[in-house]
Amino acid sequence: MSRKKVLRAAGSALVVLVSLYLLQKLLVPKYVTDVVEGAFIAEYYQEEKDHDVIFIGDCEVYENFTPALLWEEYGINSYIRGSAQQLVWQSYYLLEDTLRYEKPDAVIFNVLAMMYNEPQKEAYNRMTLEGMRWSPSKVKAVQASMTESENFLDYVFPLLRYHARWSQLEPEDFTHMFQREKVSHNGYYMRVDVKPAENVPEGRILADYSFGQNAYDYLDRITNLCREEGIQLILVKAPSLYPYWYEEWEEQMEEYAAVNGLLYVNFLDLLEETGVDFTTDTYDGGLHMNLAGAEKITRYLGRVLRDQAGLEDRRGEEHLSRMWEEKLAAYEREKQEQYLKYGVEEAGEGGNARENSAENTG
Amino acid sequence: MLLTSYEFLGFLAVLLVLYYLVPRGFQWKLLLAASYLFYFVAGPLFPLYILVTTATTYLVSCRIEGIGRRQSVYLKENKGSLSKEEKKAYKQKNKTAQWRWMLACLLFNLGILAVVKYGNFAISNINGLVQALGGRGEFGLLGIIVPMGISFYTFQSMGYLIDVYRGVVPAERNFFRLALFVSFFPQLIQGPISRFGDLSQTLFSEHPFEGKTLCLGLQRVLWGYFKKLVVADRVVTGITTITRGGISEYEGAYVFVGMMFYALQLYADFTGGIDITIGVAQAMGIRVAENFNRPFFSKSIKEYWNRWHMTMGSWFTDYIFYPISVCKPMLKFSKFARAHFGEAVGKRMPVYLSSFAVWSATGIWHGASWNFIVWGLANWVVIMISQELEPLYARFHGRFSVQGKWGFKLFQVLRTILLMSSLRIFDCYRDVGTAFRMFGTLFTRWNWQILWDGSLLELGLSGLDYGILAAGLLMMVLVSLVQRTGSVREKIAARPYPVRFLLWYGLFLLVLLMGAYGVGYDASQFIYNQF
């Protein structure tokens, strides 16, 4: 081949690669102003990894526990690796992934996801898995999560998945092509508005109340991994009224915790102790806590972590304190912004923009 | 493995690399292995079917040739001693033996095809008949999965055997070469139906790597994907809404819209698939016969059928139409008809009779159900009518000199498109009764306002979709127009590199960004897959 041809080929390849890269950057969803929970998983990697506690699980962790309060009141440095409808195997692989960077003292897993034994929805898969950095854990997570219509290649090249988004591009797709600001507070999704819980439906009668084998297998793997690594695993059930938490499910989790010697805290049974009031402490009618509710149950959890799990107060550590100072400032800022935003309609219907995704996120 | 799956692209990429890495004498063997792998992935039992057809065809073709060889040796040795009559009788005897072998093999393979593809159709018709006659009981349906492309490879091997019998091609002595001819994977999905004499010229030869050949092939593949993914798979939503939705809702003008959509989809899907097939073969230096010659530029139905699915058409002509129309009984019938029905009519009767057979076969070939048979016969009727009207046309052209004028040609082309699309309605609705009824509503329900009052946006296609479809259609028409004076790819290849690069990379991006693929789009089977 002549020199000219080689140059030509190299030049063409460069044009192709660069343009495809830019296209991909442009077309993938940014999760900045809408459906922000899609951005959570990726945000973890920007953190300094020295956490005492890691949360894993679905929206019941990232909307109900606030690491800022755990730091402020207990000196516990925590991070939530939660995502919408995070399935048990995804939690497991996220834990594996986290352990590549750090080893926390305790891992908190919210058990609602036990209700799912199979891959559920492509959209949620994307939000959980896309943000993960590539590692053997991610490969396995993708393989375990794909629904029938999905293809592994779509995860390797998200451009293939989002190729048709060019017709729905928003300004944020251009402004946030390369950089996205943080949308969570250590994985916590803040909401201050109120929508009281009314007429929460009873759970439908199910044919079979036992959790699936696949879900149990991955819960076992979480338990074993924590045991091997000397990490204390704590199971929690957030105080969400819906999806309905059946008595039969509760029994299975209690038994599992007992057999494996795990701490299990069901906040649904602790409404009095925590002081959660479903007329003021939820922003979507009982599905998730608002900030007031989250602070109440986090305060309780903090006590559990301090008294029963023996986590120490690290507020004396200078480096950590400085880091948290910034975080708390940002936390406070958003709090004020939201009060301003929702304040006017504090008693009325808040957050129409979120209504759709709130109904779906598990 | 669908042609539009990542798996197929991966398979193709690996194969192409290997193909040019292995010793050249090994290339066709690699193709054979790849073809069987491809077929195995489609269905683990499928290779067995194709193997049986290959083996029987191989044995019988060798046998037929053996008889011929012995005959010439015998005739040579006994040149002096045999009288003319003896020679003739000997030849006749051999010919009969060859004929019997061929017939047995054809019937055997046709039998397999009939059972797996048409078994259930026959059984359900028999059940229906039994019930209509007041009988009770039913025959159970067969639980056989129709092997992919069985019609294509069966017809291809039958054609080969007949060619050997006719002495058009020598019998292939190497079993594995014949096996590759029968199973060559790009053709397995939707044809074309190749002739041995044609395909064997490049299939087994050694192909050194040539950048240009590879590029031309892959470019054609890309164009195929454009037609298939951008146009065909996008318009399919509209067709489904119209034909499978609440039937009564979509009457009148909707039927027309559905017909046009279907014409677009069928064209883009089928020719796109064939582009992929031929392109893949070309990338490996193998020449596969063309299957289309800008069919929608045809000025009559008969011309259309000479330009659409050409390899199937010529197969039916050579192996069904001619044998039937020139066989002795038919020639006798021809004489009889001319004597009794008059010269003009009698002359045409045999032709009509044989083409009736051809069109019934064409209909059945397309699918094991009545709607296809009716569709085939409707084609026959239209062709016969236009044949009968020929004197009238001649008189018309004698009076008005429009023949060859631009406007008249356009009229003819549009007329053909309209006629063909109307006939395809049997294909569209999959049920003869519904098809007739819906076609009727075209004239009874006058709702043409749907074309402009926004109803078209309710069919599952957005304004954007229509825009993309229109642009895709325009591109296909333009390419066809340019094609009239030679290969478009060659023309592009003559341009400076940056132009070339931008054109092809641009087309790639169009497919990538506007293709109807992936999550949210149904993995769409090629329409011709099961044929």
Added chain:
Amino acid sequence: MEELLEILNDLHPDVDFETCDSLIDDKILDSFDIVTIIAEVNDRFDVTISAEKITPENFNSAEALYALIQELEDED
């Protein structure tokens, strides 16, 4: 030969069959024409042109077709 040309001219009066040697390649004769020709030939020459003899080489020109007819006549 005269007789054959008569048959052909009857079919397509506008074609010069004496010189044209691409009747098939240029799609002047279609399958219907070929069958009609074979029926006529069978009628007037009393030879049967079987399907396997229907090749472009045999039908591209009147001359080639005539040669085929003669060959078949000889065989009988």
